[in-house]
Amino acid sequence: MDIYTKKDAGLPAIAGGKPVRETKIYYGHQYIDEADVEAVVDVLRHGDLTCGPKIRELEDKLCRLTGAKYAAVCSNGTAALHISALAAGVSEGDEVITTPITFAASANCALYCGARPVFADIDPETYNIDPQKVEEAVTERTKAVVAVDYTGQSAALDPLREICRQHNLVLIEDGAHVIGTKYRGQANGSIADMTTFSFHPVKTVTGGEGGAVLTNDEALYQKLLLYRAHGITRNADLMTHEPDGPWYYEQVDLGYNYRMTDIQAALIISQLDKLPMFSRRRKEIVARYNEAFAALPSLFVQREIPESDTTRHLYILRIVPERLKIDRKQFFEALAAENVCCNVHYIPTYYFPYYEKLGYRRGLCPNAEKLYEEIISLPLYYAMTDEDVESVITAVTRIASYYAK
Numbered sequence: 001m002d003i004y005t006k007k008d009a010g011l012p013a014i015a016g017g018k019p020v021r022e023t024k025i026y027y028g029h030q031y032i033d034e035a036d037v038e039a040v041v042d043v044l045r046h047g048d049l050t051c052g053p054k055i056r057e058l059e060d061k062l063c064r065l066t067g068a069k070y071a072a073v074c075s076n077g078t079a080a081l082h083i084s085a086l087a088a089g090v091s092e093g094d095e096v097i098t099t100p101i102t103f104a105a106s107a108n109c110a111l112y113c114g115a116r117p118v119f120a121d122i123d124p125e126t127y128n129i130d131p132q133k134v135e136e137a138v139t140e141r142t143k144a145v146v147a148v149d150y151t152g153q154s155a156a157l158d159p160l161r162e163i164c165r166q167h168n169l170v171l172i173e174d175g176a177h178v179i180g181t182k183y184r185g186q187a188n189g190s191i192a193d194m195t196t197f198s199f200h201p202v203k204t205v206t207g208g209e210g211g212a213v214l215t216n217d218e219a220l221y222q223k224l225l226l227y228r229a230h231g232i233t234r235n236a237d238l239m240t241h242e243p244d245g246p247w248y249y250e251q252v253d254l255g256y257n258y259r260m261t262d263i264q265a266a267l268i269i270s271q272l273d274k275l276p277m278f279s280r281r282r283k284e285i286v287a288r289y290n291e292a293f294a295a296l297p298s299l300f301v302q303r304e305i306p307e308s309d310t311t312r313h314l315y316i317l318r319i320v321p322e323r324l325k326i327d328r329k330q331f332f333e334a335l336a337a338e339n340v341c342c343n344v345h346y347i348p349t350y351y352f353p354y355y356e357k358l359g360y361r362r363g364l365c366p367n368a369e370k371l372y373e374e375i376i377s378l379p380l381y382y383a384m385t386d387e388d389v390e391s392v393i394t395a396v397t398r399i400a401s402y403y404a405k
């Protein structure tokens, strides 16, 4: 999908017909090397394609990476959120508190379980869910909180855990952006009751598709395994009847087929070897962007909390509308004219017609709605060269200066 070549009334490149970059750069791209290719080919040549040893190997690796006791990998990050909500016991009539500044899956997982998502507003400077607003949204029906580590910066996990402890709620961390980040020195993935990862190609580590749930709780882990695979078990402790042969298994609950293939697992294992390198490069690019944009009064740089040692998945450029003659849409188009092809993350979830049909209305979360009017996701990925980074900075600086008020 190319959303950048639509020829509407976009602003031209600042220097007339000459864009800052000759070739287009996009907001995200995977990095695949020979080791990744070999890992996949090796499974195709010699391995089990699914339910094989690569699944366990990846789960062990995720536990070592994060310090979590248990990991259950699954087909994608959305499936990871769904089985987490099921394991948390979310069902008909319950409420699940989440942020509107996220991908729709963070709230959809509550709907899958028959529960109602309740949107709590964000902190206006970190853009993560505001624990105070979460506290205010708790009712007797609340069962869980889905906290998103937006852009890869950790959500305020300590205050959120405290709120969940006080009200007996399950804290699910949607960590689709967070792999590689630490909160107070501890890797995200071992802190919330459950943390979900996504391995979609725009995320820091990819398997084409893929997901995982990490937890320290053995009971939750057993439920995750069930919901991932049809509710079927071979564990004698969970069975009702005596096995009538070695083939015997039982379906003890209603689950899904959310399995990952060994092909994906092999790719993710190989990608994880590069995580320190991915992380270092992303931090370098973010530092360079922050330094350049902090100097421009028409731009606001996302606040970083000291507790989070962040591997950033997204870089959010935020305009200060009072200081510019153009709005976010025009800024976005002006960047496209310079061949810097961006995106916007995210449209507040409750703006979508499906949510409108469910009765949600604009005005629920003013900080989130204001943020949405002012943001653009800039290119950020491992394989960007220094020249790429500098060309993005030049384009942004040119536009911000040219249209400054």
Ligand SMILES: *Cc1c(COP(=O)(O)O)cnc(C)c1O
Pocket: 076, 077, 078, 079, 102, 103, 105, 106, 148, 174, 176, 177, 198, 199, 200, 209, 210, 211
């Ligand atoms: C990508 C993403 C998901 C969904 O992950 P998939 O693997 O694409 O299903 C969920 N939440 C957030 C915040 C995401 O960015």
